Amino acid sequence: MIGGTSLARYWINRRTAQQEWYQNVFTELKTVEKQNAAFLSNVSHELRTPINMVIGISEVALGKELSPGIRSDISSIKLAGNRLSVQISNMLDYTEIVAGTLTPAKEEYMITSVLNDVITSIALQVNRQNLEMVFDIDPKVPAVLIGDAEKISHVLKILVENSIKFTEEGGVNIRIGYRSEAYGVNLIIDIHDTGIGMTDAQLTKIYNDFYQADSGSNRLAGGLGLGLPIARGLLNAMGGFIHFSSKTKRGLHAHIAIPQGVVDRRPCIVLAHPEQLCIGCYFKPDKCTCDEVKGYYNDLISSLIQGLGIKGYQVHNFEGLLRLQQTYALTHVFIAQPEYEENREYYENLPQGQRGIVIAEKEFSLDSGSRLVVIHKPFSALSIANLLNGETGERGFAEDQAAGRKPFTCFGVRALAVDDEEMNLVVAKGVLGTYGINVDTCLSGREAIAQCETSTYDVIFLDHMMPGFDGVETLKRIASSVRAV
Numbered sequence: 001m002i003g004g005t006s007l008a009r010y011w012i013n014r015r016t017a018q019q020e021w022y023q024n025v026f027t028e029l030k031t032v033e034k035q036n037a038a039f040l041s042n043v044s045h046e047l048r049t050p051i052n053m054v055i056g057i058s059e060v061a062l063g064k065e066l067s068p069g070i071r072s073d074i075s076s077i078k079l080a081g082n083r084l085s086v087q088i089s090n091m092l093d094y095t096e097i098v099a100g101t102l103t104p105a106k107e108e109y110m111i112t113s114v115l116n117d118v119i120t121s122i123a124l125q126v127n128r129q130n131l132e133m134v135f136d137i138d139p140k141v142p143a144v145l146i147g148d149a150e151k152i153s154h155v156l157k158i159l160v161e162n163s164i165k166f167t168e169e170g171g172v173n174i175r176i177g178y179r180s181e182a183y184g185v186n187l188i189i190d191i192h193d194t195g196i197g198m199t200d201a202q203l204t205k206i207y208n209d210f211y212q213a214d215s216g217s218n219r220l221a222g223g224l225g226l227g228l229p230i231a232r233g234l235l236n237a238m239g240g241f242i243h244f245s246s247k248t249k250r251g252l253h254a255h256i257a258i259p260q261g262v263v264d265r266r267p268c269i270v271l272a273h274p275e276q277l278c279i280g281c282y283f284k285p286d287k288c289t290c291d292e293v294k295g296y297y298n299d300l301i302s303s304l305i306q307g308l309g310i311k312g313y314q315v316h317n318f319e320g321l322l323r324l325q326q327t328y329a330l331t332h333v334f335i336a337q338p339e340y341e342e343n344r345e346y347y348e349n350l351p352q353g354q355r356g357i358v359i360a361e362k363e364f365s366l367d368s369g370s371r372l373v374v375i376h377k378p379f380s381a382l383s384i385a386n387l388l389n390g391e392t393g394e395r396g397f398a399e400d401q402a403a404g405r406k407p408f409t410c411f412g413v414r415a416l417a418v419d420d421e422e423m424n425l426v427v428a429k430g431v432l433g434t435y436g437i438n439v440d441t442c443l444s445g446r447e448a449i450a451q452c453e454t455s456t457y458d459v460i461f462l463d464h465m466m467p468g469f470d471g472v473e474t475l476k477r478i479a480s481s482v483r484a485v
Contacts, residue, residue: 056427097233132171133378139307146261170194445469
């Protein structure tokens with residue numbers, strides 16, 4: 001008994017010592033992880049200022065009269081700066097996730113605005129030729145939700161850009177839906193692509209930090225491997241989750257669910273006069289690069305017709321379109337660019353009361369005097385709904401497209417920009433000046449306070465971190481000075 005007791009005590013002490021050793025190693029690893037995160041955060045902050053200068057000065061320069069060669073060079077500089085800026089932002093997000101300081105906002109937002117932001121961002125990127133982008137949304141998603149729109153937008157951009165990187169041909173489909181819950185809704189987002197896909201082993205490792213399935217010296221795409229961990233961290237902070245499924249060479253499917261509050265349960269997309277509309281859609285399936293892309297388009301059209309409560313019909317050959325026109329009083333005829341180019345004269349002479357809409361590549365344009373309207377890719381439910389509302393509303397969609405985006409101006413507005421980095425002030429003055437704003441600058445909080453005592457400004461832009469008086473203290477003193485006056 002004495003021997004057995006001694007042996008048991010020996011193993012218990014050894015197991016206890018081993019557990020203490022493991023706990024110490026674990027604590028050291030957590031400390032090192034936090035130290036690395038702090039280092040990344042400091043490096044990111046130091047890099048952000050010069051990169052912002054590069055991007056800002058490039059924007060100012062592009063607003064001036066330049067030769068084509070110089071304009072192209074500056075555009076390349078800006079593009080490179082934007083790419084580096086994204087990587088810096090990812091590093092900052094990652095450090096917040098590791099440190100556990102990430103706090104999601106709970107603010108009202110419109111899901112259509114989030115989707116439009118993602119579409120605009122993706123459309124501005126250099127996309128591979130013949131890669132189809134389809135943005136679909138259930139029109140019945142509640143109009144106004146409560147959550148963190150910025151983080152949802154960031155997650156979408158990360159995942160869509162990841163799909164684009166690894167999809168050589170075919171396309172990417174983004175579908176936003178919802179499921180009602182007691183607390184509001186679960187926002188459901190599905191992203192499918194026709195890319196290289198992943199093996200079961202790669203799917204197991206995809207949740208690891210810095211993991212890149214394509215990590216060899218000849219890999220297809222760059223990056224730090226932070227995108228998916230950041231997307232997962234942002235989703236976890238919002239109480240959501242992400243699940244991946246894939247088959248090798250058959251594309252990747254990302255399924256996301258995010259709990260959101262609801263402010264306005266009315267549908268996010270509503271047509272002014274749906275009873276007045278009857279649409280026909282003509283797309284040849286053999287023109288699609290693969291069956292999956294054909295399915296993306298078919299699903300979007302069916303979802304819109306059902307969700308918006310309009311009469312709509314889809315055909316896949318010209319004879320079918322002719323039968324549609326004979327059978328139904330069509331108000332709109334949607335056709336793909338190749339179909340339009342095959343029979344241009346016919347579509348330019350559609351019967352009175354029918355509007356022809358061409359879904360085309362971004363370089364495509366109609367001849368002057370054409371009665372048709374162009375919707376440039378990427379193809380989205382929002383662009384279709386906006387067109388249909390424009391046609392039945394006070395201002396026509398074609399008129400909006402012809403007018404283009406009018407520049408925003410603030411002539412007569414006086415602004416003060418305060419920053420301890422002189423180059424930031426150069427950028428601020430140049431960018432704000434393009435809007436017609438008169439800009440004064442100062443390099444410190446004390447100087448800003450003195451400036452406000454002698455001059456009146458409509459708006460003041462303050463840097464947060466400054467020596468002496470930081471932005472918050474400067475704001476308090478300026479506010480106190482104004483109240484005293």
